[in-house]
Amino acid sequence: MDYKSLLINFMSGTGNSFRAAAWMTKMGKQRGIRSELYPIARCREESDVDKGSGELLGVVFPTHGFTAPWHVIRYALRLPLGRGKHAFVVATRAGSRIASIPFPGMEGTAGYLIALILILKGYSVRGVMGLDMPSNWIALHWGLNSVNSGFIIDRAKAKADAFINSILEGKKGFRGIVPLILGLMLSPVSLGYLIIGRFFLSKLFFASGDCTGCGLCAESCPVKAIKMVGNNKPRPYWTFACESCMRCMGYCPNQAVEVSHPFAVILYFLATLPVSVYILNELGESAPMGPYLFVVSALLNYSYILFVFFIANLVLFLLIQIPLLNKLCTYTTLTHIYRRYHEPDTKLGDMLKKQV
Ligand SMILES: Cc1cc2nc3c(=O)[nH]c(=O)nc-3n(C[C@H](O)[C@H](O)[C@H](O)COP(=O)(O)O)c2cc1C
Ligand code: SF4
Ligand code: SF4
Incomplete structure (x- = not known):
């Protein structure tokens, strides 16, 4: 599949989803594809949404309460009709590592909920994935130390690169069926969280x-x-x-x-x-x-x-x-007394503007 352009719309609190989206746009550029990153937060008017008329649209965001944040659901609902345009969805989630043992997060319905909205809007969804990044819920627990977060981020990069490469090669990739089933079982919790x-x-x-x-x-x-x-x-x-x-x-x-x-x-x-x-x-x-x-x-x-x-x-x-x-x-x-966390390479300013 020869894509000419890739646009990733992202939401990110502490830089994890921004970083994942940035890895993917970099991969697009390395393949000679015009690639852009655009914060969902800046999509205020319908005309702002889906800027850049990319042929491939990516939506990357964090999991909140085993589903997608309301901010992302609202963005997806406001997207213009897809008319068969290709898209993919990545929900980052809370990876952690205790005594050198990595523990995965649980994205639940996050990725597939947004994928479903995209499909109903006429997009052709090519892939959905949950991606472990260091847990950022620092209201609940102390931030991971640099060794553990570095370990999780390195693994996430390899996974994100493999995922975007297969999408750019025209393959389909639907991951996270077990988290989806668990997420459906936990949907009252997700609904309670959203409301x-x-x-x-x-x-x-x-x-x-x-x-x-x-x-x-x-x-x-x-x-x-x-x-x-x-x-x-x-x-x-x-x-x-x-x-x-x-x-x-x-x-x-x-x-x-x-x-x-x-x-x-x-x-x-x-x-x-x-x-x-x-x-x-x-x-x-x-x-x-x-x-x-x-x-x-x-x-x-x-x-x-x-x-x-x-x-x-x-x-x-x-x-x-x-x-x-x-x-x-x-x-x-x-x-x-909790250690704070943000993705180590991501500065605040990186997440506030469009990146080409
Ligand atoms: C309020 C809140 C709720 C969260 N809920 C979940 C969850 O249900 N499952 C999960 O795996 N991670 C959950 N997380 C962790 C984030 O999804 C994860 O760390 C993500 O990578 C953060 O990305 P960001 O820095 O781009 O915002 C939650 C984080 C916050 C702040
Ligand atoms: S007030 Fe803080 S936690 Fe709430 S949305 Fe804004 S930056 Fe995020
Ligand atoms: S020091 Fe500045 S950034 Fe921190 S809470 Fe006060 S106003 Fe906000």
Whole structure:
């Protein structure tokens, strides 16, 4: 198969998916194919999507909650019709290595969900793959050390090169059927993550006293989810738009972005109070019956949870302005001692612009 052009649209928090996409574009260039990299975050208008009229479109992004991030799903839904154009999908996932034993991540439905949307849009999908890169979920665990991440990255490069070469040679490659089956079994978890989980995670971020108010996190957030609040000493405020990609946490020059674990426990407790039961009981006989009861109760619960997240985060934001309470939040969370992670060769600026 002689492709004349390759375009890869990527989403990346801490540089893993960017790096994988960059390896693939480099391989395209080595084969004499015009190859471009374009961040999904910059695809704001439909005309921005799929820039470059590439004959082969690649979509590369991280796995979140065993599926594709909402940001990528929305991008795929907004793509113009494929009209038979070739495409491939790569979901990077959380590889790790403990005592020299490598452990794979689990992309679940991430790759095939985006592939399905592409097929429904008229693309001819040539390949799907999950690719282990160092786990970047540094809100949950410390970042991998340079030896372990280097090991995982080297293996990923070999795998990514082999995959793109076979696609460019016209072969098809559909990997990750077992993760897909597991992902389908875990789809309630993925749905829960997409609808509620990501809002929950975004509401746990705060800036410690080490924050200088430089604004880098707000400028470089791929979905512009951070607002700098305050005139004298501006502080980042995380809005609901946050995709929990970990970029702000991984790249803050002062390691000032923290995730409050004690606050997570409080928020979980508050969000799971049976408020819908209380309201429906109060309504007595005028409460809806039968199937309506389920819908009304779900709507009440969902609205209540979002309300709790919103109010609680506002309270957290106000409290951490008080230096003593900021210190309390900072020293009671594990992220304060966690090593940060971003893909070692990827600078923030690399992910913000189009690369030809
Ligand atoms: C909020 C969040 C959820 C994640 N969920 C999963 C998951 O379900 N399965 C998995 O294998 N990796 C998961 N990961 C790990 C990332 O997908 C993986 O490290 C990826 O390579 C990060 O790429 P990026 O640096 O381009 O964002 C998750 C990471 C984050 C931050
Ligand atoms: S959290 Fe970090 S990147 Fe964001 S404003 Fe503070 S110092 Fe700058
Ligand atoms: S606020 Fe931070 S974690 Fe959330 S989307 Fe922006 S850069 Fe990613």
